[in-house]
Amino acid sequence: MEPRKIHKLVRIIKIGAITGGAVTALSFLINLVPCTGQGLCRLPNPFSNLVDTVSEYYGLSNNPITGLALQFLVPAILVIAVLVLIKKKPNKIVDFTKK
Numbered sequence: 001m002e003p004r005k006i007h008k009l010v011r012i013i014k015i016g017a018i019t020g021g022a023v024t025a026l027s028f029l030i031n032l033v034p035c036t037g038q039g040l041c042r043l044p045n046p047f048s049n050l051v052d053t054v055s056e057y058y059g060l061s062n063n064p065i066t067g068l069a070l071q072f073l074v075p076a077i078l079v080i081a082v083l084v085l086i087k088k089k090p091n092k093i094v095d096f097t098k099k
Helices: 003-027 064-085
Strands: 033-035 039-041
Touching: 003 064
Parallel strands: none
Antiparallel strands: 033 039
């Protein structure tokens, strides 16, 4: 691959990671995590007892660490997919200078 394409891909992955981190950090403050039965819920404090949870995060697991990982991965992958699929086509440059 060309260095320019690698640089663009690394930049897209960084943007996805920052987005995933921001959404995950906000999940501790506001209800953003899909939970079964409750709609949206918050992630529990990671420094407290993580065993006593009753919500199933994303309908897959009641482990808060799994919810944390999924809450990071889902927005990160969505942003990366959108940025990779949006390809800017270069406009044709018309040269009107006299030669």
